[in-house]
Amino acid sequence: MNTLIIIPAYNEEESLESTVSRLIATVPDVDYLVVNDGSSDGTVQICRENGYPFLDLPCNLGLAGAFQAGIKYAYRHSYDCAIQFDADGQHLPQYIHDLGQALQTSDIAIGSRFVNQPKGSSLRMLGSNIIQSAIKLTTGQLIHDPTSGMRAFNKRMIKLLALGLNMGPEPDTVSYLIRAAHAKVVEVPVQMAEREAGESYFNWRSSAKYMLRMTLSILFIQFFRKRLEGDAA
DSSP, rough: OOOEEEEEEEEEEEEEEHHHHHHHHHHSSSSSEEEEEEOSSSSSHHHHTTOOOOOEEEEHHHHHHHHHHHHHHHHHTTOOOEEOOTTSSSSSSSHHHHHHTTTTSSEEEEEESSSSOOOOHHHHHHHHHHHHHHHHHHHHHOOOOOTOOOOOEEEEHHHHHHSSSOOOOHHHHHHHHHHSOOOOOOOOEEOOOOOOOOOOOOOHHHHHHHHHHHHHHTTTGGGSSOOOOGGOO
16 A cells, blocks of 8 residues: 655654654655644754655644645645654554554544553543544544544545545544545554654643534534535545
8 A cells, every 4th residue: 555654743853853763664665754834943954954755834834734735745646545643753653554454444544542441531531532422422433532643544535635625634524524425434553652852732721622622513513514425435
């Protein structure tokens, strides 16, 4: 399967080099693309010095915008599979082939921490449970780790994500694709590491807003978006 790893990077100069080095060492047969999301640090210099393939966005678009820039690249270059992968070292490359293999029988594969492990009792896990319940209520599908950022998309999903509006790699988009494009979603058990360094897209305040926004979007807003019957085949 012709696979592209999309690595959104915002102020990740401290962790990007080690992340990409592990990626290359573990899956040397897989292409990757760093999307520098308007970083104010030396992220783009790291890419240039090491010869990493990268897109250099002129301003910070946020995770959804950076990922969609990468997914448009994947679509234009006819990749069969695109995998979202964090630049901060949390995602482990040994699961990449498992995610790609899962797309043999599905449209979206999510690297899940909680298929075989219980969730903790933090506020973030409470938010994850609420989003999980909203997806179950609106689609009938149980996704144990809906906020996992390690997601793989097949060729059909790449096209929909690249050409659609507001199609960021978020739980509400996954919920929408299940309903509107009859996407089949599976979870692949993974473990994740702690962030090595750098600046996260989310702090506690933005995380709380994110959880609320995702829940409202899944329960209400996504029902006003058109179905994708014509693109589902």
